[in-house]
Amino acid sequence: MSYDYDVLVIGAGSAGLSAALTLGRCLRRVLLADGGPPRNECSPGVHGFLTRDGIRPAELLRIGQEQLQPYDTVEVQGLKIETLARQGKGFRATGHGTADDALVEVTARRVLLATGVSDVLPALPGFRELWGRGVLHCPYCHGWEVRDQPLAVYGQGSTVTGLALLVSRWSRDVIVVTDGPGHLTPNARRRLRREKISIREEAVVRLIGSPARDLRCIEFANGDLLERAALFLHAPQHQRSPLAADLGARLTSKGAVWVDSGLRTSIPGLYAAGDTTPGTQQALLAAADGNRAAIIINENLTREECPR
Numbered sequence: 025m026s027y028d029y030d031v032l033v034i035g036a037g038s039a040g041l042s043a044a045l046t047l048g049r050c051l052r053r054v055l056l057a058d059g060g061p062p063r064n065e066c067s068p069g070v071h072g073f074l075t076r077d078g079i080r081p082a083e084l085l086r087i088g089q090e091q092l093q094p095y096d097t098v099e100v101q102g103l104k105i106e107t108l109a110r111q112g113k114g115f116r117a118t119g120h121g122t123a124d125d126a127l128v129e130v131t132a133r134r135v136l137l138a139t140g141v142s143d144v145l146p147a148l149p150g151f152r153e154l155w156g157r158g159v160l161h162c163p164y165c166h167g168w169e170v171r172d173q174p175l176a177v178y179g180q181g182s183t184v185t186g187l188a189l190l191v192s193r194w195s196r197d198v199i200v201v202t203d204g205p206g207h208l209t210p211n212a213r214r215r216l217r218r219e220k221i222s223i224r225e226e227a228v229v230r231l232i233g234s235p236a237r238d239l240r241c242i243e244f245a246n247g248d249l250l251e252r253a254a255l256f257l258h259a260p261q262h263q264r265s266p267l268a269a270d271l272g273a274r275l276t277s278k279g280a281v282w283v284d285s286g287l288r289t290s291i292p293g294l295y296a297a298g299d300t301t302p303g304t305q306q307a308l309l310a311a312a313d314g315n316r317a318a319i320i321i322n323e324n325l326t327r328e329e330c331p332r
């Protein structure tokens with residue numbers, strides 16, 4: 025059976041671009057389906073990415089696409105993949121062009137899912153508007169930018185406790201905002217108190233920001249305003265694409281695409297890399313994952329081409 029491509033890489037963020045680069049260097053015929061912006065699109069800068077600290081997310085990906093140009097076996101298409109089905113040992117995928125909405129159907133011997141996740145923010149005014157600037161998810165990505173400033177950490181239970189203790193390494197002025205009952209154990213309250221982190225359990229009405237999308241203050245239902253420079257939260261996530269679930273691939277209890285140590289999903293020939301899989305979520309780690317998946321896929325294809 026012949027296929028259009030050796031590998032279809034779905035998603036052109038850090039993981040997908042890195043995989044396409046390595047596969048191109050292996051002379052593999054690759055289609056990189058670029059379905060739209062990455063998860064961190066509204067962030068002013070990608071931090072902690074070796075040699076690229078603070079680069080705008082779109083610029084990082086633009087350089088990634090530019091550096092694919094010498095590899096003429098790699099094709100990048102603005103393409104959102106909508107269906108994925110087994111075909112022989114490989115796959116058939118369909119989708120629509122992001123520019124012209126044209127229907128596209130392709131086949132590939134292997135597929136790498138690098139489709140990322142979305143963050144589900146509280147449905148209160150200000151969270152979405154300030155996301156990535158005044159509302160932040162990760163102190164490793166943004167803590168340095170707001171160090172020593174008055175900060176809030178939003179959420180309940182053990183999640184908010186752990187995040188508040190972590191954020192308190194960047195600033196000694198941290199307040200936990202639980203937006204209603206905090207479900208904090210006496211031990212959690214004691215640990216927060218020991219770090220001089222106070223707790224506000226009133227309901228939140230909205231976040232008020234500046235035109236530059238910095239946080240100015242948190243408005244509570246009782247009318248109080250709490251001035252803060254930024255608010256951190258661990259938002260629930262969902263997969264950007266249902267393709268793995270639609271194919272019947274195993275998911276973890278948290279909804280990530282399960283992979284083994286070789287980034288293989290439970291579906292033979294289907295691999296996954298980056299935020300879509302379990303583990304620490306960082307752009308550099310996603311790029312490293314994409315590189316590793318590419319090597320594993322190339323070796324798997326080589327074994328198929330050179331049987332014992």
Ligand SMILES: Cc1cc2nc3c(=O)[nH]c(=O)nc-3n(C[C@H](O)[C@H](O)[C@H](O)COP(=O)(O)OP(=O)(O)OC[C@H]3O[C@@H](n4cnc5c(N)ncnc54)[C@H](O)[C@@H]3O)c2cc1C
Pocket residue numbers: 034035036037038039040057058059060061062063064065066067069070071072073103104105106138139140141143155156161164165166264265297298299300305306307308310
């Ligand atoms: C606000 C914010 C700020 C962040 N800041 C930092 C930071 O400073 N430093 C850092 O290291 N990390 C940061 N991160 C985390 C970082 O964004 C992720 O770890 C990284 O983007 C993961 O890369 P990825 O390639 O796995 O996924 P993504 O970058 O999200 O890329 C996935 C791509 O797949 C595409 N896609 C999805 N479905 C389909 C489909 N069906 N067909 C085709 N394409 C599809 C999406 O459009 C997207 O382009 C931040 C995250 C957020 C939310």
